[in-house]
Amino acid sequence: MGKNLLMEKNEITVLGAGLIGTLMAIYLRKQGLDVTVYDKRPDKRKTPYDEGGRSINMALSHRGWKSLGQVGLKDKVLPLAIPMYGRKVHDEHGGTTFISYGKEDQAIYSISRGKFNQLLAEEAERLGAEIRFEHKFLDVNFENQEITFETKEGKQKQIAPVIIGADGAYSALRTAMQKQIRFNYRQEYISHGYKELTIPPTAEGEFAMDPNALHIWPRGKFMLIALPNPDKSFTCTLFLPFEGAKVCFEKINDEADLDQVFRSYFDDAYHLMPDLKTEYFRNPTSALINVECYPWVKGHSVLLGDASHAMVPFYGQGMNCGFEDCYILNQLIEKYGVNSWDLVFEKFQKKRKPDTDAICQLAMENFIEMRDSVADPKFIIRKKIEAKLHELYPKEWIPLYSMVTFTDMGYAEAYAQGKLQEAIMNKVMADPLITENWDKLDYLDIIDKLETAKAV
Amino acid sequence: MGKNLLMEKNEITVLGAGLIGTLMAIYLRKQGLDVTVYDKRPDKRKTPYDEGGRSINMALSHRGWKSLGQVGLKDKVLPLAIPMYGRKVHDEHGGTTFISYGKEDQAIYSISRGKFNQLLAEEAERLGAEIRFEHKFLDVNFENQEITFETKEGKQKQIAPVIIGADGAYSALRTAMQKQIRFNYRQEYISHGYKELTIPPTAEGEFAMDPNALHIWPRGKFMLIALPNPDKSFTCTLFLPFEGAKVCFEKINDEADLDQVFRSYFDDAYHLMPDLKTEYFRNPTSALINVECYPWVKGHSVLLGDASHAMVPFYGQGMNCGFEDCYILNQLIEKYGVNSWDLVFEKFQKKRKPDTDAICQLAMENFIEMRDSVADPKFIIRKKIEAKLHELYPKEWIPLYSMVTFTDMGYAEAYAQGKLQEAIMNKVMADPLITENWDKLDYLDIIDKLETAKAV
Incomplete structure (x- = not known):
């Protein structure tokens, strides 16, 4: 039944009118698809509400900008964002040290959830997507794609030929999938x-x-x-x-x-x-929760963003990764067409899962760096050596933070290369005189070591 | 509210009338507590039904017997069980090789779920526990310990001062806990x-x-x-x-x-x-699912057996481990008294969690041994060397399989010691002439190596 409807209609149901759901709706409208977005919360424009503990500020970086740029939104978002060029580390006596994130002009951008979300929602509506607030998704029958919402007028059932679950870390679509056999799932609180x-x-x-x-x-x-x-x-x-x-x-x-x-x-x-x-x-x-699951697809339903991979916030990639999900899903729709959802969703989860696993892991590991390592003077030396390596050999050596934040290479590849670089840097830093000698290192030799390690 | 009731009444609600739930009910009745067991299935004595894919045969071993013996059930169960003294390995040409599980008289016992479960249910009833079938647990309010069941007569609500969830790998009590904040959970299908x-x-x-x-x-x-x-x-x-x-x-x-x-x-x-x-x-x-979660306790509710740690069946420990849960929970009730459920449950989860993590992991690892290694002639030599070590130094060297199956040492301790032994055995087996020389090894030297490894 779902399949027949699917052939006739290009009706897409997006669950969640948050940042990811609304950007996805924009992409889908640009593909000429009918899009309805549902959200359990009221329309903030009519009934302002508190986010209730959800983080207010996020750091928008390359992957996010790229995904916004693809649908022409960069210039509209820029006025909401404040560039941050590095970390300013405050010691216990009030002293501060500045550590650049990347090259001089590279920054991550502080942006507030509320206004940004509103901009995306209005953009989605302007392009013809309908957003229905106060529709709480309750369940879906994967056999016939019938979904049930709870609304102020009671329960509402309808057929949704294609469902995209962008309903966040506590995704109700994922809960429905979890009742299915052979669904792997993990949630971990730090x-x-x-x-x-x-x-x-x-x-x-x-x-x-x-x-x-x-x-x-x-x-x-x-x-x-x-x-x-x-x-x-x-x-x-x-x-x-x-x-x-x-x-x-x-x-x-x-x-x-x-x-x-x-x-x-x-x-x-x-x-x-x-x-x-x-x-x-x-x-x-x-x-703070970390969620990983697989598969992300059941019937004609797919999870994306936090719904499939909620991460801890310490790499500033949760939103950027979710936006990149939209970008990649859209690429696959372009490649395989709007009538091949089975193929598109299957390719999407296969391609994307190793990358989201890697960024979930990196986010966990970066907590230690943020709360501890950045206070270590040796950490600054390490960053300086890596920055110099990158300056001298911009293609051969990209610091892990830069690969994640300022490029769009796959997170899994960044993770793997980062581990190789880390092993080499650990040896470099083991030199007891590194603080004095760091500028006189044989930088080419370090690059050679990396190339050798990569070749193995 | 739950707390006051708790002080007044010693009413225990057990969810699940399977093997673990009924044995727990027996333990609780022996402590003089009021016990009601609920199960969503009909009473098999009145309405026979198919297990619907749940495994029919299990292997009862030391931990299981010990837990049954504690409530005097060993002699009643023995007639249902058939001893298996080892593995009989069938090659592709019909040839067989017998590999003992342990010493000559050590066996694991084949037992069928149906009759065994019935024996335990009847024993629980004989001791005064009430079993209410066709009561499907729907949810619990952890604030006031109010539980909701679905019955043939519709929904039924009641206060349950203390709840023990022995409702299996797809535990409904665990699902209720999963909705609570800071509940770590993982389910993985192989x-x-x-x-x-x-x-x-x-x-x-x-x-x-x-x-x-x-x-x-x-x-x-x-x-x-x-x-x-x-x-x-x-x-x-x-x-x-x-x-x-x-x-x-x-x-x-x-x-x-x-x-x-x-x-x-x-x-x-x-x-x-x-x-x-x-x-x-x-x-x-x-x-085949593996489930791990934590905490196991919320309010006055606790999970045990498969509900908190469902494992793959390859170590034959799922039931034995669940029975040992009952044994240990009972020990803690004896130690701290029947009015200290907070303390008893807290001690239970703290003590037991590292052990159940270890057996879940071992069960996963043993699948490779069963389906692959046992067919390797070197595997038999390895088993022979370990058996001889155990014979010569019965306390110093106990093969991992024996620690798990024929002792009641903590699974985590067995796991750790097993890993040390494995590393030593890998070196022993690396000798290209081991097949000829295995009987002439310096066995005391091997024991010395283990003692050294343990001391580190």
Whole structure:
């Protein structure tokens, strides 16, 4: 039944009107397909609501821009974004060190979820997609593609010939797939949670810190970060273990506890946060989940974005990866046509799964780098050596962070090459005099070692 | 609310009247607790039904017997069980080799699910547990411990102060827990499925093969096994990849395909299976799942058995491990008392989780041994060397299989020691003349190496 409908109609149902669902709808409309997007939440334009703990700020980087550029949205999005050219690391005494992300002009862009999502939703609607809010997806019968929504008017059933699940880390479409046999699934929470806080503009209405950097207060087992907003505030995110550590959410129970932690570890930030106490005890403490699953396809339904691969936020790739999903799915639709969904979805999951596994893994590993390694002076030397290698041999040696953030090579390939480079760099850094000698290394020899390692 | 009820009443709700749920009910009744067991299936005594693809035969070993012995059930179960003293390996030409599982008198016991389950259910009822069939658990509110069942008379709600989920690999209690934040969960299907077949008794009413062995036809990527039944038949299980291999379920579509596979690979068994064709195309092909999750506890609810750790069947430990869960949970109830469920459940999951992770992993690894290694002549030499080590130094060297099957040392400890032994044995087996020299090895030196490795 689904199949026949499919032949007759090019009706696509997208679940989730978040960033990924709306961008996918834009791509599909550009392919001339009928698109209806469903979201359980109300229309924010009519009923403003709180994100309820979902992260407010994200870092848009190359893969994201590429995917937006493909549908002509780069110029519209740019005004919402603030470039961050590197990490500004704050030590415990208020001193800071700047570490570039890449070459001089390479940046990642701080962007706020709310306005960005609205821009994409309006763009999708402008192109003819319909967005139906307050439609909560309940279940799907994969035999006949009948889906059930809960609406204010009660349950609604309808046939959806093709379903794209962009309904996030707690995807209801994925839950439906999980009831099917031979669905592999894994969800893992890390021991840390997070809480969002604010550094408002100064009394003069200016940014309280350098706006063109991602600020980090790395403290070993925990950290604070801050990203700039167009209104000249910063959104800060505090990452702490939930429990069982010297500094953890469980042990901050009153204003005195909070003061003690912030004055001891984040004193410079503390003085920029007049609303700390109110915000800390009002804002939710959220958990961080990693989700991996396979297959992503069942019948004429496919998962993408966080629905199929929710990652922890430490590589800043969750949204970029989801946007790249849209880009790649669209490429496959162009290649195989709009009537070959079985083939398109199958090719999509086969191609994409190794890459999303790699970025999930990288995101997990980068948490240690962010909260710990960046505070190590040797880490800066390491970054300098890699930057110089990249400058001298731009094609042969690309630092892992750059491969992930400033190129669109497959994440799995970046991961593999990154591991080779890491092994070589570990040996380079083992030299006890590296701090003095780093500039005089035999850089060509390092490149030769990498080429040899790659050839194995 | 749950807590107050808990103080007043010692009412325990067990979900699942399978092997684990009924044994747990027996333990709880012996502690003087009120026990009600719920199962979605009808009472088999009134409405016989098909297991629908669930494995019929299991291998009861030391941990299982110990757990049954603790509640005085050993003598009642023994008549249902047939000892298997080793593996009888069938080669492609009909030749067989016998490999002992352990010492001469050590055996694992073939037992059929149906009668065994009935014995345990009746024992639980005899001791005063109530079993309510046709009660399908739907959900629980962890705030107030209110559970909802679906029954023939419609939905039924009730308060359950303490809930023990022994509802199997597809546990509904676990599904309810999975909706809670910070629940780690993983389900993985292996690429192989299985199908059950039968070797009936001979025309003379005798066993068609040696009944005191577990028969294996190892064929590298796939295998057939057979376990004896008290009615003198054997239950055979065919393990094949679902698809994508030379021999796989997907490529057996008619009787000619089936004949071809069985005549080529299992010819001796083929001649003992008059109903092969009927059974093959009538019986379901089932999938094999591995499930790991954590925590196992939420409020006053705990998971045990397959509900918290479903494993693939290749170590014959699924049931034994579930029974040991009951034994250990009971030990903790005895230690901390029947009014300390929070403490008992917390201690239970902390103590047990590393062990169940280890046996899940071992079960996965043993599939390769069963379907492949046992056919290697060097494997037999290896087993002989290990048996001799164990004979000479019974406490110092216990083969991994024996630690798992014939002792009750923690699975995690067995796993760790097994890995040390494996590394040492790999070196021993690397001697190109090992087949000739195995009996003349310096066995004390091997033990010394193990002691050194352990000390590190």
